[in-house]
Amino acid sequence: xxxxxxxxxxxxxxxxxxxxxxxxxxxxxxxxxxxxxxxxxxxxxxxxxxxxxxxxxxxxxxxxxxxxxxxxxxxxxxxxxxxxxxxxxxxxxxxxxxxxxxxxxxxxxxxxxxxxxxxxxxxxxxxxxxxxxxxxxxxxxxxxxxxxxxxxxxx
DNA sequence: GCCAACGTTGGC
DNA sequence: GCCAACGTTGGC
Numbered sequence: 001x002x003x004x005x006x007x008x009x010x011x012x013x014x015x016x017x018x019x020x021x022x023x024x025x026x027x028x029x030x031x032x033x034x035x036x037x038x039x040x041x042x043x044x045x046x047x048x049x050x051x052x053x054x055x056x057x058x059x060x061x062x063x064x065x066x067x068x069x070x071x072x073x074x075x076x077x078x079x080x081x082x083x084x085x086x087x088x089x090x091x092x093x094x095x096x097x098x099x100x101x102x103x104x105x106x107x108x109x110x111x112x113x114x115x116x117x118x119x120x121x122x123x124x125x126x127x128x129x130x131x132x133x134x135x136x137x138x139x140x141x142x143x144x145x146x147x148x149x150x151x152x153x154x155x
Numbered sequence: 156g157c158c159a160a161c162g163t164t165g166g167c
Numbered sequence: 168g169c170c171a172a173c174g175t176t177g178g179c
Contacts (some may be wrong), residue, residue, distance in 0.1 A: 007165090030163095033175075054165055061166070115166080133172040135164050 003146040005049040005129055007137045012117040014048045015064040015108050023070055023104045027078045028086045036136035039073045062114035063149060071102035098141035123148055
């Protein structure tokens with residue numbers, strides 16, 4: 001069992017969207033390292049911190065809840081859709097460049113764990129999302145950090 | 156294979 | 168909205 005953090009702008013796709021949809025293919029990732037995590041490292045049942053980036057006063061940047069990996073790796077269909085923002089003309093149908101997994105809604109925190117909380121909590125030292133300029137939209141998280149955020153900070 | 160130029164991410 | 172940090176592209 002592994003633990004992850006995925007980023008999304010709440011204006012783009014929020015935890016409430018996932019709650020409503022119950023399950024969604026995590027499409028649009030166009031970074032090789034992030035893709036490799038989905039393709040090679042994730043397993044069904046892995047737990048995922050759902051992080052809203054680019055927050056504002058109403059919706060501060062931070063972790064808003066938990067999702068669960070719900071499928072094996074599948075081709076990201078947006079790469080073949082000319083009308084989609086994430087269309088990739090170089091990708092071939094028989095050898096898709098971009099792979100994703102499905103994410104299922106698990107829970108929304110009663111109160112979000114904001115980035116400043118994460119940054120200044122000594123118990124979360126080493127968390128990737130704390131490091132400056134960490135633009136990676138899918139990150140591994142240690143079990144210790146995951147549990148601490150879920151069981152302590154989100155209550 | 157280097158690296159400058161470019162586009163994007165994301166905190167502030 | 169700004170801009171630093173970063174990943175990717177492409178010329179050489």
